[in-house]
Amino acid sequence: MSAVVMGTSAALPGAGAWAVGPPSPYAFAADAPSVEGSTSTADAERLAPGTTYRSSLPVEGAFSYRLDLDATSTAYVAVTAVPPPGTTVAATEGMRVSVQDGNSHSCSIDTVSIGADRRPRPLTALGTRDASRAGTRCQEAGAYYLVVERIHKEESAPDAWDLEIATVSEPRLDRAGETNAPEVWDSASPEPVTGEVRRRAGGLGFATATSVGQGAWRDDILPGETLFYAVPVDWGQQLHATAELSSSGGGDGVVARALTLSLYNPVRGYVDGGGVLYDGSQREAGLRALPPVAYPNRNAVADRVSGMRFAGAYYLAVHLSEQVADKFGDGPFGMTLRVGVSGAPKDGPGYVGESEPRGVFAVTGSGGETVAGGDAVGGGGGDGGGAVGGGDTSMKLLAVGGIGGGTVLLAVLGVWVGVGRRRVGVGG
Structure with missing residues (x-):
């Protein structure tokens, strides 16, 4: 192309x-x-x-x-x-x-x-x-x-x-803080996200990720396609998310790891992911329990803990396997993304100076409005509303949350989920 x-x-x-x-x-x-x-x-x-x-x-x-x-x-x-x-x-x-x-x-x-x-x-x-x-x-x-x-x-x-x-x-912190990553946190199953399902078209990359908050969001996805959504999450808050693929109404067979949901943090670092097979009946992929956003999380070994190291726009990437078309047609297929952001926002750790780009590790726009855990930012509930990429300066936190422009793409847990990954942090 x-x-x-x-x-x-x-x-x-x-x-x-x-x-x-x-x-x-x-x-x-x-x-x-x-x-x-x-x-x-x-x-x-x-x-x-x-x-x-x-x-x-x-x-x-x-x-x-x-x-x-x-x-x-x-x-x-x-x-x-x-x-x-x-x-x-x-x-x-x-x-x-x-x-x-x-x-x-x-x-x-x-x-x-x-x-x-x-x-x-x-x-x-x-x-x-x-x-x-x-x-x-x-x-x-x-x-x-x-x-x-x-x-x-x-x-x-x-x-x-x-x-x-x-x-x-x-930037560095203005003073030394807690260095130990959390060993336990509230990992109980969150309350299911219910209520009205609003239509919101996902973006095709980090730079065009569509902003969404607490709620259920309906979209259509094609085999082989990856859709991106940005979720503001503040210090001390926990993120929960699932993606449901609708029943096909026709076709036959089974596709292993047909639908995958992956989470990336504000610098596009992989955090967690999950995938499910598809046999034509509705299926749901979800994230494992994630800790509240905290600076000391970076000292943990597991991606799903260390990745939750700063506030900002977290990115959900939903991928539908191209193999689905072989057995169930070209689509598009209905997909519902359910997003929960729980916990009261807390004060950040205190940086010396600003990040580059500015505002990456914050969930307020230049006008000071809080956007974490609320409705989608940057548009109403219509198709394609709220795309992040371009726009006014109040949207910069979402645009730069994907590093200067708005996730991978798709990485999921291991080859069995659909994408293999190995990360090594090299120390002394």
Whole structure:
């Protein structure tokens, strides 16, 4: 798919815009500058904090980009790769993203793969230089390198993958706080989200993620499509979500891991996900119990705890397997997203200075209005209302919550759920 077509798709709200032809695989951030990866760190182009870029990942080689970091800020770089529609991919094929210092020491490694679906779809991995963990590697100021490479690729794969690269800088705290991650929290099943189901068309990427809050939201989804929604979650609040695929009314057979629901945090780091099979009857995928948002969560090992480390816009990505079309038709299929945000907001930990982009780790707009846990922001209940991407400055918290423009794409728990993932945080 050409860049021109992708640029056009970014303006479209979601499944309803694709009456004919295959769905667009991903809506890239509008007006993102282009940057080229380099096979030599000597020629690596610099990535500025708080900026979202377009790039590409060839079939062969590891490609580097430079990060100039201070000694106190934590840097996050999310990379979303989009394999071209119609190409052949293996279950183990994917992408490895790492951040390295000047001595080739890895600060972090994140690996994500296509998984059992074996169909092209966007993949997102996160690179991190964590300056909040004293006594570990990668604490000095200086030049660091984001390194991106294809893994386990098909021998016949001829095509480069398009990339979206988005950076966020998190300032240090104004004073030392609690460092231990929580060991227990309220993991009881939340009250079911009931009431009127309102129609809201999802976005096709992080930059166009549609804002939703507490409630039930109806959408239509096509086989092979991934829809994105942004949910503001404040410090001390817990997020609950499920995605229900409606009955088909026809067709026959079973598709394993047909519907998957994945959660990404405000810097597009993977948090949790779940998937379900589909046999033509309604099925529901959900997230496991997540802890309240808290700064010390970052010290936990499990993604679903460490990922809930800051307030801001969290991203729900709903993916319908392309294989559903083989057994139940081309769709679209009805999908209901049920979102719950519980708990009273608490004060944040207190940062020295602002994030880049500004407002990533907050749930109030520039006018001070609170948006977490409430109705959808940026539009009413009509089709496509509330898309996040562009818009006025009061929407920046949602737009930059996906790092400078608005989740991967789709990552879920293990190959059995549909996407393989392995993250390594490298310390001292």
